[in-house]
Amino acid sequence: MTKPDPVQPADPEARALAQRLLVEARHAALAWTDPETGTPGISRIAFGLCPEGRPLTLMSGLAPHRAALQAHPAAALMLGEPGAKGDPLTHPRLMLRVMAEEVAREAPDHAAFRAHWLQTHPKATLYVDFPDFAFVRLEVQSALLNGGFARAFRLERQDLRAS
8 A cells, every 4th residue: 555645746835935935045055965975965055046047056166065066966955944933844945956057157147147146145246256166057857845744845847937
């Protein structure tokens, strides 16, 4: 006897909540694979969206997670912070499965990414142009939304785009 899947398909309310979490996030937890050991690692990263509304980050070449993503671009992100009150597990969070791709400074969209990033991350003005920093696109493959107890939803890439 198989148990029913507790993770539901996305509905309009779940899509709206996931999109809100994406828009409001300024940092995320990034899970990556260490290229030397094959073991998992996790880092807190700056997070934002590019002008088209897709996930993006700005990383230093000194960070071990950047080298890890160059070697193994498959990664996962966790967005959403517990509120000031209540059990942290009742607050919504979004897990994204992504493929990371560095954006070359010469890329046609680099200038637009830079300008857009600085609107939401003004302190990055101090280091955005350092030669070891690069934007990294985080192309969503799929997602899981936990909207609180008994509110889990499976989302696809198209569910995360604002309509």
